Amino acid sequence: MILFGASGHCKVVIDILQSNNEKVTAIVDDQPKTDFLLGVEVLSSSNFIFDKNQKIIIAIGDNVIRKKIADRLNGTFHTAIHPQAIISNYSTIGGGTVIAPGAIINADAVIGQHCIVNTAAIVEHDCVVEDYVHLSPNSALAGGVKVGEGTHIGIGAKVIQGITIGKWATIGAGAVIIKDVPDYAVVVGNPGRVIKNKKSI
Template identity: 65%
Template sequence: MDNKKYLYGASGHCKVIIDILQSNNEAVEAVFDDNPATDFTLGVPIISVKADIDFSEKKMLISIGNNNIRKRIAEGLGTAFYSAVHPKAIVSQYATIEVGSVIMAGAILNVESHIGKHCIINTGAVVEHDCLLADFVHLSPNVSLAGNVSVGEGSHVGIGATVIQGIKIGKWTVIGAGAVIIEDVPDYAVVVGNPGKIIKFKKNE
């Protein structure tokens, strides 16, 4: 196994992850991308995935914000994954973070919160005690989850949204920016407003 660290996806999200790793004195060897627009990002070389690459021997983190794409790539790479936690995040010693997830600056993970695989806990997001996030969840900047909230696979909670205690959010939902969630949210729902209301359902992913 190659112990060097690699990223997949040369997006703006990628630059944030490079900064997190460098803040932890960890180097990024290279970034892989399907269609690179440039040769470097923050001084890190970008390599087209059209090249003959054996990903099975590389430690990867998928630096793509879209939950659907991140899941597809994660399931297709067949490689080992690692996680990244910004040194200015506050993470309880009793919180758990699974592989492939990213915890950004100012985020708070309180006691016995659980972050699944390939999640994004964005800048300043708060995950209170006993919350459970399934795989491929994205909490946008300044989201606040009160205690005992669960969020299903692939759901995206928009910037500044607030979820009161004990709420269950289904899989592959979208919670709009600034929404206030005071009732459980079913699978595939799109919810906006204060209080949050379902405006439509997505097609099954």
């Protein structure tokens, strides 16, 4: 397994993989700031050639950067799922996605590619979480929620059932979402309110 990005999030991914007795061969980074991370060698991307047979996870927390890296890499993207996560056999999880300890994904939920379902996050039945989404620790999606590509749901945020959140939106920490959220919106508070629009990524 090769990880891209020698970040704090990378430490979490290493721990998840090691919990499943999976070996991390190396970490690759565009601008390495250290030679080793949790005992794993960090290499410069300028000295590393990816091929389609390598197992890769992009271990970067920033959704935009994760998408840019995924668009340029040639390899097979794998998942990292902590053994203490609870994953329904009726759910679907895309390649490159990382699921942290204590996370719960229930029946008929669909998680896209290169997502992060962080510590103790909850994805209830029939939710659709599109590619490059980050669900922060202790966030919760009630049943039938749709989250658009690249959106970040902040720590402790809650979304009631049936809500649609657009692409590349930001939901602030602790926000309570009781109505649909448009693309690129930044939403905070209880109940959640739009405070600005990012227009693009």
